[in-house]
Amino acid sequence: MSVEDGPDYATVSLRDGSVHQADMVIAADGFRSEVRGRLLPEVKLEYVGYIAWRGLVDEMSLSEPTRDALLFEKFAFWLPPHEQILGYPVAGQSNSTMPSERRYNRATSEDVDLPDLLTDATGKRWIGGIPPTLIRPDVLADMEEAANTLLAPQFAEVVTKAKQALFQPIFDLEVPKMAFGRIALLGDAAFVARPHCGMDVIKAAGDAMALTAALTSDSDVRRALAEYSRVRTQVGAAIVQHARHLGAYMQAQLRNETDRVMAERYRTPEAVMRETAVSARF
Template sequence: MRIIIAGGSVGGLFVSELLRRDGHDVTLLERSALGLEGRGAGLVAQSEVFDMLREAGVAHLATFGVVARERIHLDRAGAIVHRQATPQTQLSWDRLFRTFRERVPEGGYVGGRAVTGVTQEARRARVHLADGGVEEADLVIAADGLGSTLREAVAGPGAQPAYAGYVAWRGLVPEAAMPPEAAATLFERFAFHDMPGSQALGYLVPGADGAIERGRRRYNWVWYRRYTPEELAGVLTDAEGQRHDFSLAPGQMAPAAADALRADAARLLPPAFAAAVAAEPRPFVQAIFDYEAPRLVAGRLALTGDAAFVARPHTAMGVAKAAGDAFALRDALAGQPDLAGALAAYERARLPHGRAVVEYGRRLGAFLG
């Protein structure tokens, strides 16, 4: 079949890899013209991700990770009040993305082409683009993430994620930029600090180029904080005064807002976490959302990844969920004689799983929202 995937991040690349290997003619259309490398931190790989690496013949990527030897909890003064030996490996999102991006044949990945909608006939679908172009396909797959433009074509009007009541302030600090005292407390560990309605956590991840050697890694910190919907509008307003729907990228935050964040960290967080926040020159923020699609297919259009289900980051299941969707879609298309039957099988397989992951995220984040 001729297949178009809207969205060129890791989830879209997983689908492309599997369907191309099954002989389909696949093109990914990515809205960003600048590329997506450098946008990811570390990811905790679940079994579906390892399955994908083996399927693609790149299982060696699983060895390029940073290991946190234990989990620790800090009190406000910075003392370790609880520790548990639970080794965990953070792989490089950037290296994963780059590897699967490089596997796409020439012309199969097109940046700077934003999909705005899909229209369908009995035997074809038409993908409409922001530049006025139209592309035809037998099957269209929406892998366009949290802010999916195609979700409503499947799930109906108003099918948008619901704000969970809190945001994640974030930073990615080069290892060498971390103050020594903070590094001594936080490095080689998965660290937490809990307070009423808030949580800070952090861990080492590979460097921007996937490096895992000491001195070339990055410290990834996250600070969950509550905000009312009215306050959220201010949190997501950038330095130019423009309001964003879901997040602010590094460099978009107003300097005064970044200074206020650092001052709050010094007042509220353990010294090591406050130092990590202070060491990040370009903090960024993402609001936390929930979403469950009531259905995953409509005609020749199928939802995958965060276009279908948005689960809170506490689950560490975002990339794994996308990989599972890709496998289920591949298997359904290979195992059914007609497209309608295949997409129905895909929906039956993934609806219960997606709902379970979203509910799991709600339970994990209940003390924050």
């Protein structure tokens, strides 16, 4: 696939040999964006040194003391040194919020040997992300053992009862601009923030709204995309930076003085709970 800007239209050439021309091309192709790779080959996903395990548990499969202690209506945290787990209720299979059908969602972050975790039982390494069903049993067993050792018993129960754990390597990604003539990047294709802010879906939606607004107020596509880029590049960079600061205390290797200061600032439970998934400043 290739994409090219031009004075009258942008051109996309696909692998099947077809060529498409359009007034503009919006690349909303996610964090491994091929279009971004073409336009900004020097911009790379930066693995930050830790992963997030994620899992879902049916509310009614948890013991009563755990259901009560986890305060199902609330956002619950447990913060061992350099790690964190947080959990919250989400709708059940049929999108139901009835207690009998709700599920509990948890995410826990820890420092790991990523290449080893991405290797399945046959020895194949899934560089782009391992399918959850291929995560090795010993990796899952280590994760559960860590949960039993490090976490409050209620959270340990949630971790060990989750049906299909998966993990997400955490990346930072920033582009210097989001528009290239008639081509624009949107959402994760442009900026990937660590999950601590809980802002990624909102960021993509905000990009889409800003793009619509820019195209509505200026019929010149190039100017409209340039304005969109001007506004949203600042927002994306601010979100990535804030999420990086929030996550600094989980990194074993702090890269610079700013990381060290931020790790210290967001080390306390009060600071973590005050800032996690809070979007007011953006």
